[in-house]
Amino acid sequence: MSDNQGVSRRRRNLVIGATCAGGVAAAGMATPFAAFMLPSQRAKAMGASVEIDISNLAPGEKKIIEWRGKPVWILHRTKEMLAAIKADDNKVADPNSERKPGDVNLAYAKNEFRSIKPEYLVVVGSCTHLGCSPQDKFTPGRESFDPDWKGGFYCPCHGALFDLAGRVYKNKPAPDNLKVPPHMYLSDSRILIGDDKKGA
Numbered sequence: 001m002s003d004n005q006g007v008s009r010r011r012r013n014l015v016i017g018a019t020c021a022g023g024v025a026a027a028g029m030a031t032p033f034a035a036f037m038l039p040s041q042r043a044k045a046m047g048a049s050v051e052i053d054i055s056n057l058a059p060g061e062k063k064i065i066e067w068r069g070k071p072v073w074i075l076h077r078t079k080e081m082l083a084a085i086k087a088d089d090n091k092v093a094d095p096n097s098e099r100k101p102g103d104v105n106l107a108y109a110k111n112e113f114r115s116i117k118p119e120y121l122v123v124v125g126s127c128t129h130l131g132c133s134p135q136d137k138f139t140p141g142r143e144s145f146d147p148d149w150k151g152g153f154y155c156p157c158h159g160a161l162f163d164l165a166g167r168v169y170k171n172k173p174a175p176d177n178l179k180v181p182p183h184m185y186l187s188d189s190r191i192l193i194g195d196d197k198k199g200a
Contacts, residue, residue: 048194049067049192049193049194049195050065050066050067050072050192050193050194051186051190051191051192051193052065052074052190052191052192052193053189053190054074054076054120054189054190054191055189055190057074057076058076059076059077059078059119060076060077060078060081060138061075061076062074062075062076062136064125065193067124067181067193067194068194070124070125070126071124071125071126071133072122072123072124072125072181072193073121073122073123073124073125074120074121074122074191075120075121075123075164076119076120077113077118077119077120077121077164081138081151081164082113082118082119082164084150084151084163084164085112085113085163085164085165085167086112087150088150088152088163088164088165088167088169089112091163091169091170092163092167092168092169092170092177093167093168093169093170093171093172093177094167094168094176094177095112095167096110096111096112097109097110097111097114097167097177097180098110099176106180106182106196108180108196109180112165113165114165114166114167114177114180115165115180116183116184116185117185120191121164121165121166122180122181122183122191122193123166123178123179123180123181124178124179124180124181125178126178126179127155127157127160127174127178128160128168128174128175128176128177128178128179129155129157129158129160129173129174129175132155132157132158133155134153134154134155134160134162134178135153135154135155135156136153137149137151137152137153137154138151138152138164139151150163150164151163151164152164153166153178155174158173159172159173160172160173160174162174162177162178165177166178166180181193181194182194182195182196183195183196184196184197
């Protein structure tokens with residue numbers, strides 16, 4: 001074998017080795033970048049259904065959970081709260097959620113209490129005017145915005161007013177009732193937010 005042939009073989013081996021090493025390095029570098037492009041666990045959770053335990057939610061109390069980046073309120077209504085809802089029927093703009101597909105046409109949102117079970121209200125806690133978060137006003141009493149106030153939710157940003165069923169009062173800035181998300185009861189003490197299996 002001539003010296004030239006030996007040098008050529010060594011060069012070829014070096015080129016092959018360097019190419020293989022470069023390929024391995026490139027693959028090693030690409031893996032973290034590919035993993036970085038995948039959605040995070042939080043991003044996955046934002047689109048997923050959320051299971052909530054309501055066994056410790058006492059009458060008159062509200063629980064807040066996050067679903068798809070939005071607050072969802074679960075209010076355990078008392079008998080007095082349910083009676084107040086009935087008394088508000090003539091004051092609210094859309095008593096049975098019949099106008100606009102604001103609740104994605106969920107049949108269980110189209111009733112006076114806007115719920116599957118009257119004692120539990122499940123709504124997205126964002127004002128339908130500009131997306132602000134209304135404040136809880138559960139205690140009946142005289143308020144500057146309504147002297148006959150029986151309790152509900154008040155958005156101080158622009159004065160939108162909702163009753164204890166999340167129904168918007170007449171002549172207020174918010175165009176629609178608070179949105180009811182798809183949900184279902186897995187048991188008496190567990191609610192699945194984001195899926196109702198049967199669909200709308």
